[in-house]
Amino acid sequence: MIVTIIGLGLIGGSMALDLKKRGFASQILGVDSNKEHARRAEEIGFVDAIVDLKDAAKLSNVIILAVPVDASIQLINEILPQLDSQILIDVGSTKEPLINVANQHENRNLFLAAHPMAGTEFTGPDSAISGLFDNNAVIFCDVENSSTKAVSMAEKLFTTLNMRRIDMDAKSHDVHAAYVSHISHISSFALALSVLHKEKNEKNIFDMASGGFTSTVRLAKSSPAMWAPIFLQNKANVTEVLDTYINFLYDFKLALFNDDEKRLYELMNRANSIQPILQNKEEKLVEITK
């Protein structure tokens, strides 16, 4: 199987590493508009060759689109008309806008929209790591509009990456992603901004920081070029969850203002109920790993 990966960063690079190592791909071709990233991907060795975007379709069996979500909307219009039987899989973090564009094309059924729920706060070819996707979920969107061949090819590909498939319509995906991924990033960015803002007057504030802080602020290192288009494409859902989030923060503020210990306990006890849910998830992962 020859796989072309468009976008040789964290996601594309990490997919390349494991698809090759685990025998899904006999050859990995790479496309990247950033020449330095392309050179580096070849140097690291997770692509066998760099090719032009216009040659990607005719040279490969599967094409993976792993670029920022604003770029994928541009690229899908270029790639879909070039396909005859090859499969195009996109792996971005928002789905509805891209699928709306895909739906305009005759070749729509050769396309499958997937979202592997994995990542780190790092960017570029040097951030690619083996095992990134292991034991996480991958969302397949609107599978009824993709051919059986496209779905089974994607199924085989993500099984190679040790991911468990969940099917969802694009609309639901974008709502859920806002809640379990996009808001975490905004929450981290805002936390970093708050402490940096204070640090202007209070030197060495970071010397005190320990594990709790670094854990909640970790995602603030994430790439603006990747996240700005995600937030904008998923604006309605992200705004909804931001409003919910801000309201709960005001609940804390009001409870503090009123010295309302009972209300603070209520809020935190309810938040604590996330523990068995996450634990259950962690146990499931351990089971899969065994």
Next chain:
Amino acid sequence: MIVTIIGLGLIGGSMALDLKKRGFASQILGVDSNKEHARRAEEIGFVDAIVDLKDAAKLSNVIILAVPVDASIQLINEILPQLDSQILIDVGSTKEPLINVANQHENRNLFLAAHPMAGTEFTGPDSAISGLFDNNAVIFCDVENSSTKAVSMAEKLFTTLNMRRIDMDAKSHDVHAAYVSHISHISSFALALSVLHKEKNEKNIFDMASGGFTSTVRLAKSSPAMWAPIFLQNKANVTEVLDTYINFLYDFKLALFNDDEKRLYELMNRANSIQPILQNKEEKLVEITK
């Protein structure tokens, strides 16, 4: 050296483990108003014996107060008058209110207020772990009001735990702790509440969650009994940082509303500048570990 630890949970238990193992304490005595916790601490073996609070002072050289910050304010009034030359060290997360109480006592100079910047989201004797404090900072507050003997005893104790000392007045400590610790917890609690709120109508939303979400929501598992008194005692500072935090969240919301990509980039680029600061911190830790 005989050390009595009052409060046999995550912090007290983890201190007991390493103070014994690393030779600072020849014997560890334990006090806990929760009989089940006391029994369990003895069973696990990180205390050699359970004693009554009224006997703690006369039986030991050093007393460590590792209880929720509302309880420590009660207990300090009981313990300080019992001391003649023993040292009392408190390890709670807020300092000004406790020090204000300590300052009323004749024995004030036998007391040192310290805040070891370490913890996990777990609670109780079973959450105690060796190495919890290694390579983190410990804040000593208002050291000029503690005797040389108290300061050097505390210095020796926290050096045994591999912590680096930072001196600060109590007021500054409480401001800084609000920024690098307390807000992280509220941010996590509110994130958990937002997703749980949505989950009422959207089943299985957590199936999608991956590392980024679990990292930002981890602290939402923290104990309300520990955190409610911290937030209330540090109400003014926590409210200030909550306001700053909410304002930055509104900045994101406004940028989304206006489709203002430039502003989103500005906010995220500024947040990204936390990376070298945290990295520098991580490198420092590696250096210490070597």
